[in-house]
Amino acid sequence: MIDRRDFIKLTGLSLALVLTEGGFKIIKAVQEEIINPVLWANITRDNHLVLLVNKSEMGQGVWTGLAMLVADELDFPWERVRVRSAPAGPQYIDRKLGMQLTGGSTSVRNMYDFLRQLGATMREMLINYASEEWKVPKEKLKAQGGYVFGNGKKASYGELWEGAVKLPIPHKVKLKDSSEFIYIGKNIPRIDAREKVDGSAIFGIDVRLKDVVYAVVERPPAFGCKLKGFDPSRAKQVEGVIDVFAISTGVAVCGKDFYSAQKGRESLKVEWTESPIKDFNDQKLARYYLNALNRAGAVARHDGNPEDVISKAKVKVESVYLLPYLYHATMEPMSCVADVRKDKCVVYAPIQSQTWALKTVSRITGLDEKDIEIYTTYLGGGFGRKANVEFVREAVEISKKLGRPVKLIYTREDDVKSGWYRPMNATKFVGALDEKGRVVAIHHKIAVPAVFEWAGMFSKIDRAAVEGIENMPYSVPNLHVEFVKIDLPIPVWFWRSVGSSHNAFTLETFIDRLAKAGGRDPVELRLELLSKNPRARRVVEVCAEKSGWGKGSHRGRAMGLAYHFSFGSHVAQCAEVSLDKKTGKIRVRKVVCVIDLGPTVVHPDLVVSQMESAIVMGLSASLKERVSFSEGGPQSLNFDTYPLLTMEETPQIEVHIVKGQGPMGGVGEPGLPPIAPAVANALLWGYGIEVNQLPMTPDYIKTLI
Amino acid sequence: MTEIYINGKLYKVSLPEDTPLLWVIREHIGLTGTKFGCGKGICGACTVLLEEEPIRSCITPLKAVKGRRIITIEGIPADHPVKRAWVELNVPQCGYCQPGQIVEAYALLKKNPRASREEIVRTMSSHLCRCGTYPRILRAILRAQGMMGVKT
Numbered sequence: 001m002i003d004r005r006d007f008i009k010l011t012g013l014s015l016a017l018v019l020t021e022g023g024f025k026i027i028k029a030v031q032e033e034i035i036n037p038v039l040w041a042n043i044t045r046d047n048h049l050v051l052l053v054n055k056s057e058m059g060q061g062v063w064t065g066l067a068m069l070v071a072d073e074l075d076f077p078w079e080r081v082r083v084r085s086a087p088a089g090p091q092y093i094d095r096k097l098g099m100q101l102t103g104g105s106t107s108v109r110n111m112y113d114f115l116r117q118l119g120a121t122m123r124e125m126l127i128n129y130a131s132e133e134w135k136v137p138k139e140k141l142k143a144q145g146g147y148v149f150g151n152g153k154k155a156s157y158g159e160l161w162e163g164a165v166k167l168p169i170p171h172k173v174k175l176k177d178s179s180e181f182i183y184i185g186k187n188i189p190r191i192d193a194r195e196k197v198d199g200s201a202i203f204g205i206d207v208r209l210k211d212v213v214y215a216v217v218e219r220p221p222a223f224g225c226k227l228k229g230f231d232p233s234r235a236k237q238v239e240g241v242i243d244v245f246a247i248s249t250g251v252a253v254c255g256k257d258f259y260s261a262q263k264g265r266e267s268l269k270v271e272w273t274e275s276p277i278k279d280f281n282d283q284k285l286a287r288y289y290l291n292a293l294n295r296a297g298a299v300a301r302h303d304g305n306p307e308d309v310i311s312k313a314k315v316k317v318e319s320v321y322l323l324p325y326l327y328h329a330t331m332e333p334m335s336c337v338a339d340v341r342k343d344k345c346v347v348y349a350p351i352q353s354q355t356w357a358l359k360t361v362s363r364i365t366g367l368d369e370k371d372i373e374i375y376t377t378y379l380g381g382g383f384g385r386k387a388n389v390e391f392v393r394e395a396v397e398i399s400k401k402l403g404r405p406v407k408l409i410y411t412r413e414d415d416v417k418s419g420w421y422r423p424m425n426a427t428k429f430v431g432a433l434d435e436k437g438r439v440v441a442i443h444h445k446i447a448v449p450a451v452f453e454w455a456g457m458f459s460k461i462d463r464a465a466v467e468g469i470e471n472m473p474y475s476v477p478n479l480h481v482e483f484v485k486i487d488l489p490i491p492v493w494f495w496r497s498v499g500s501s502h503n504a505f506t507l508e509t510f511i512d513r514l515a516k517a518g519g520r521d522p523v524e525l526r527l528e529l530l531s532k533n534p535r536a537r538r539v540v541e542v543c544a545e546k547s548g549w550g551k552g553s554h555r556g557r558a559m560g561l562a563y564h565f566s567f568g569s570h571v572a573q574c575a576e577v578s579l580d581k582k583t584g585k586i587r588v589r590k591v592v593c594v595i596d597l598g599p600t601v602v603h604p605d606l607v608v609s610q611m612e613s614a615i616v617m618g619l620s621a622s623l624k625e626r627v628s629f630s631e632g633g634p635q636s637l638n639f640d641t642y643p644l645l646t647m648e649e650t651p652q653i654e655v656h657i658v659k660g661q662g663p664m665g666g667v668g669e670p671g672l673p674p675i676a677p678a679v680a681n682a683l684l685w686g687y688g689i690e691v692n693q694l695p696m697t698p699d700y701i702k703t704l705i
Numbered sequence: 706m707t708e709i710y711i712n713g714k715l716y717k718v719s720l721p722e723d724t725p726l727l728w729v730i731r732e733h734i735g736l737t738g739t740k741f742g743c744g745k746g747i748c749g750a751c752t753v754l755l756e757e758e759p760i761r762s763c764i765t766p767l768k769a770v771k772g773r774r775i776i777t778i779e780g781i782p783a784d785h786p787v788k789r790a791w792v793e794l795n796v797p798q799c800g801y802c803q804p805g806q807i808v809e810a811y812a813l814l815k816k817n818p819r820a821s822r823e824e825i826v827r828t829m830s831s832h833l834c835r836c837g838t839y840p841r842i843l844r845a846i847l848r849a850q851g852m853m854g855v856k857t
Contacts, residue, residue: 009710058799059797059798059799059800059836060798061798073709156737164821187775189792189795190797192797192800193791193792193795194792195795196797196803197736197788197791197792197796197800197802197807198738198778198779198783198788199738199739199777199778199779199804200738200779201800202737203739203740203800203801204739205741206731206733206737207807214732228800239721257726257728257732257733258728258732259720259721259728260726295810329835330750330797330799330801330835331740331742331799331801331802331833331834331835331836332740332742332801333741333742348785366811378800379799379801380740380799380800381802381835381836382799383835409741411744412742412743412744412745434776589831605795606795609795609798609838609841612837612838612840612841613798613836613837613838614837615837616834616836616837616839617835617836617837620837628710638743638744638745638747639745639747639748639833640745640747644833644835644838645839646830646831646832646833647826647829647830647832647839647842647843648826649830650839650840651835652840653840701732
């Protein structure tokens with residue numbers, strides 16, 4: 001067992017010379033122009049660099065990428081770098097996002113300049129101090145590899161740091177020229193690999209406090225149900241059960257360990273009000289979404305006169321798509337430890353959104369934000385889901401009620417039942433070609449819930465609903481993009497690549513259908529449509545070249561290519577696919593992926609990892625995943641009914657990085673959108689199959705053969 | 706009192722005998738490397754070794770392992786080729802499923818150091834990884850075989 005002080009020691013804060021336990025509380029938020037290094041980094045006496053990183057490590061490698069930036073400018077040995085999670089607080093806000101949040105594939109892009117500046121400032125501080133102490137002019141001193149030396153003197157950064165932080169902080173220090181980089185651009189070891197291999201990495205579910213009470217929450221079977229009543233008497237008789245009471249989302253059962261809480265829950269009787277969507281099953285949902293396409297929506301973009309051009313066109317193509325609710329399926333279900341006291345509250349949780357957590361905890365406890373400490377653990381997967389802090393709220397509610405520290409654990413079933421899915425959606429595309437097979441008009445309409453509105457950010461045209469369509473890099477003279485908002489009490493949320501996760505599928509498969517109708521090669525058509533976008537053209541060209549596009553037979557496999565721009569990066573993917581026509585089973589054998597994220601690639605192998613990761617997740621979703629509904633609630637409650645892709649089903653993946661000019665793009669999400677349409681396009685060209693629904697399960701594919 | 710040996714150490718626990726081994730290891734013994742993923746023995750995050758056999762600890766009741774030897778992720782030596790290969794190839798992403806994957810791979814190579822690529826893929830396909838580290842897990846196991854001097 002560890003107590004709070006130990007946890008802080010584990011997270012490195014007690015190693016800090018300036019930051020002691022709770023010390024960051026008294027330091028005022030950093031001024032805009034001045035970097036206050038002690039808020040972000042410290043060098044211990046035994047010469048370890050301890051960084052407080054304001055981004056959540058959920059697998060994307062962000063701690064490695066961000067630490068590289070500081071260590072490079074500081075010129076510090078990589079094996080002596082330690083990363084800890086910055087606590088929630090205004091001083092750790094990502095100024096470009098306006099909050100402390102890990103999302104939108106923005107971390108390295110947003111923190112790049114700041115963290116390099118931080119490392120360079122620290123280096124300058126060390127040199128300044130050594131110069132004063134040793135009475136040696138700065139020009140004669142060098143800071144390299146964790147040591148300052150010159151004029152026969154030598155000291156480690158750690159020996160100098162305590163003095164260095166007492167001098168005025170230099171402003172506007174000189175950054176390295178890219179030719180001087182020692183880490184940036186190189187494949188150095190992931191900073192979290194060892195902990196994650198020996199089992200010592202602490203995730204949310206691993207935080208152990210003394211005298212903690214374990215809690216599970218019984219949730220409604222369908223969405224929109226409210227608690228009507230419950231009978232705790234039998235549950236309370238279960239050995240180890242401590243208390244049973246209602247919270248905002250259901251009934252909490254608390255026990256001395258997880259198993260007794262869970263057993264208590266099994267003996268609990270709960271009555272719920274009727275779900276307002278109790279007659280919704282998969283068929284009803286499909287009808288509901290498709291019918292919504294008949295409603296007028298909000299127009300996101302209208303160029304030229306698409307209706308007119310389409311009505312007069314000789315060749316018209318029309319497609320209607322229906323894509324499912326998707327579950328994030330983080331391998332670590334939601335879990336949170338909260339300790340609410342009268343005058344303070346401490347939370348440990350695997351969260352992507354510290355700012356939202358802080359506000360939520362403050363609201364529930366009535367405490368001032370300065371009296372709330374929130375520590376982010378490692379996240380056992382995030383994919384957007386852990387930016388939603390409802391599970392933190394629940395843990396805080398339970399601890400507040402009990403007056404004791406609580407560890408809330410979601411079972412897998414709880415995790416699915418809690419909702420917050422990638423929204424289902426229906427899309428209709430109509431396109432027109434001229435006599436040369438050129439795309440002259442595209443009319444688009446999507447019916448989808450508004451993800452940003454669910455996240456408290458209302459706008460008439462939901463940013464997620466039309467992303468990737470409204471701003472498509474294709475030049476189409478007559479273009480219409482329209483959004484019909486779906487309002488159902490099924491909570492939706494950001495799911496890796498958000499709107500692009502469905503919009504890339506509909507747009508990119510539609511482009512291939514247009515190509516087919518016009519007798520065009522889909523790569524050639526894309527290049528024509530991308531004539532004004534050289535970076536996009538380049539990734540498509542490189543992808544075609546590397547995959548051997550148009551070079552005849554690929555061992556009898558069909559090939560499909562798709563391209564998408566999202567989160568600042570251009571990605572093209574080509575899938576080699578075979579289909580067993582008897583069983584309807586698809587095998588994706590190989591995927592060639594090309595990404596252009598701009599001229600600076602901090603850690604190429606992490607980019608490759610993220611492409612592999614996004615391809616596997618995107619493939620998993622497109623081949624296997626769908627949250628199935630019955631009586632207004634989810635039926636796919638665990639991995640037996642919500643299966644994920646396995647190693648056997650994983651294709652060979654080849655990733656190429658192309659360095660285009662322009663701002664830095666993101667990495668965590670942009671690899672996902674192209675894979676599903678690439679596979680579907682292979683089915684179109686290889687087998688004449690038009691995939692209008694996902695997932696491409698054998699049962700569904702058989703209906704198309 | 707139920708006696709179990711975990712990583713060579715004897716533990717005596719006083720718990721209902723139907724308590725899943727996973728929670729005994731995590732909450733009562735305090736070794737949190739073994740993870741909870743699905744509670745149904747599907748995802749493999751909770752995999753530990755019973756004697757030399759990988760089992761799903763989330764569906765294994767305490768009474769089934771009475772007096773027997775359990776190895777968890779913490780009990781596999783840090784310098785074992787499987788763990789080394791995992792670090793060298795930057796396999797983990799979020800890392801949550803990796804202890805289960807490593808325990809499974811360790812057991813596989815212990816039983817069959819010359820396991821073919823196909824056998825490796827078949828065995829490891831019983832584990833889920835949402836981050837999609839499968840290509841690297843496969844490479845890491847092949848590399849571990851190389852470190853162990855096994856020609857496949």
